[in-house]
Amino acid sequence: MGRPPCCDKVGVKKGPWTPEEDIILVSYIQEHGPGNWRSVPTNTGLMRCSKSCRLRWTNYLRPGIKRGNFTDHEEKMIIHLQALLGNRWAAIASYLPQRTDNDIKNYRNTHLKKKLRKLQTGTAEDGISGNSQQPISKGQWERRLQTDIHMAKQALCEALSLDKPSHDHHHVPDLKPSLSNINGTTSTTTRPHQASTYASNTENIARLLENWMKSSPKVRTNSSDDHQTQIHHQNMLNNGSSSSTTDGAHSGTTTTPDHHEHHGFDSLFSSFNSSTLSDNASTHLSAENNHRQTSTTTNNNNTGLMMFQDESKPDLEAAAGAAAAVDQVPLTLLEKWLFDDATAHQAHDQDMLF
DNA sequence: AAACACCACAACCGCGGGGCG
DNA sequence: ACGCCCCGCGGTTGTGGTGTT
Numbered sequence: 001m002g003r004p005p006c007c008d009k010v011g012v013k014k015g016p017w018t019p020e021e022d023i024i025l026v027s028y029i030q031e032h033g034p035g036n037w038r039s040v041p042t043n044t045g046l047m048r049c050s051k052s053c054r055l056r057w058t059n060y061l062r063p064g065i066k067r068g069n070f071t072d073h074e075e076k077m078i079i080h081l082q083a084l085l086g087n088r089w090a091a092i093a094s095y096l097p098q099r100t101d102n103d104i105k106n107y108r109n110t111h112l113k114k115k116l117r118k119l120q121t122g123t124a125e126d127g128i129s130g131n132s133q134q135p136i137s138k139g140q141w142e143r144r145l146q147t148d149i150h151m152a153k154q155a156l157c158e159a160l161s162l163d164k165p166s167h168d169h170h171h172v173p174d175l176k177p178s179l180s181n182i183n184g185t186t187s188t189t190t191r192p193h194q195a196s197t198y199a200s201n202t203e204n205i206a207r208l209l210e211n212w213m214k215s216s217p218k219v220r221t222n223s224s225d226d227h228q229t230q231i232h233h234q235n236m237l238n239n240g241s242s243s244s245t246t247d248g249a250h251s252g253t254t255t256t257p258d259h260h261e262h263h264g265f266d267s268l269f270s271s272f273n274s275s276t277l278s279d280n281a282s283t284h285l286s287a288e289n290n291h292r293q294t295s296t297t298t299n300n301n302n303t304g305l306m307m308f309q310d311e312s313k314p315d316l317e318a319a320a321g322a323a324a325a326v327d328q329v330p331l332t333l334l335e336k337w338l339f340d341d342a343t344a345h346q347a348h349d350q351d352m353l354f
Numbered sequence: 355a356a357a358c359a360c361c362a363c364a365a366c367c368g369c370g371g372g373g374c375g
Numbered sequence: 376a377c378g379c380c381c382c383g384c385g386g387t388t389g390t391g392g393t394g395t396t
Contacts, residue, residue, distance in 0.1 A: 015364095016365075050382090051381095051382085055365065056365085088384085
């Protein structure tokens with residue numbers, strides 16, 4: 001109450017982002033780094049509210065984001081972390097650094113919910129969810145909580161110690177056989193056909209920029225008045241983000257014959273790449289170190305990229321905090337507890353799972 | 355081939371928390 | 376201590392794509 005809606009100004013654009021807008025935003029962030037979102041629309045001329053810019057960046061444009069196919073490993077992590085943390089998607093996302101909270105939330109709300117529903121037809125509710133909406137007695141609630149915690153322990157233990165998944169950012173499926181096969185599905189990853197439809201954001205942006213450069217020899221940071229490029233990018237995005245490779249420029253083989261000429265963007269490309277790599281590397285710095293790693297990273301802003309790297313995992317610390325806040329114990333203790341206890345309860349957990 | 359239904363995801367909305375003056 | 380501003384989070388909605396009849 002009393003809070004004015006942030007985006008109700010006239011002239012503020014809503015709806016899907018155009019490639020043109022993406023480029024403007026990315027260019028700006030590369031130059032200035034993420035943050036200070038308030039000033040982004042003003043400085044870039046984007047007709048978007050600051051919040052929209054931030055969301056676009058964090059959920060889509062930010063380097064290091066993996067899209068599409070959730071692996072078995074990720075799925076288990078999500079289920080059990082949710083059991084442990086509740087619907088704290090950001091906290092959960094911090095354990096899956098390549099995924100955004102929005103992505104995880106969507107995944108949970110669609111696929112997992114569906115799976116669970118199938119599995120539990122006949123039972124009252126989605127039993128995995130730590131926050132079942134229906135009223136339950138305190139005793140039930142405690143039992144459920146305990147169950148969930150056990151499940152989470154086991155999952156975390158598995159996920160953190162056993163799995164050393166080969167996370168290549170092109171969604172190599174987790175080959176490790178699912179220990180508990182929690183959902184009763186073999187779930188070789190969902191949405192097979194969509195795997196191709198979702199290029200990584202890195203690729204998207206790279207393609208975006210490539211084509212942009214091709215079509216506009218003079219690189220600018222703000223070309224919103226160029227209708228031709230705009231149209232071009234519109235097409236490009238349509239093709240690029242919806243899997244079509246009809247546009248020759250997007251078929252994987254046609255990579256940037258000429259982008260070397262555009263030194264202004266070389267760093268951007270390499271930055272994206274390096275950030276992706278580093279992200280992959282850091283993704284499995286193994287979660288047991290995840291939260292501690294936090295930010296040795298340092299805002300080393302020699303280039304925008306370093307900022308990107310740092311930014312790509314912004315939540316580890318926060319998430320650690322969030323996770324710790326669950327029990328008001330430091331996460332390291334929490335983890336220790338999880339590890340120690342998980343083995344002991346494994347058999348029990350298995351029972352609880354089914 | 356067309357119409358309809360369903361699904362998946364991107365984006366929006368509103369609230370709460372933290373920092374700062 | 377208080378109020379304001381900004382940012383982040385979780386829930387929800389809108390829309391485009393895909394599958395089915």
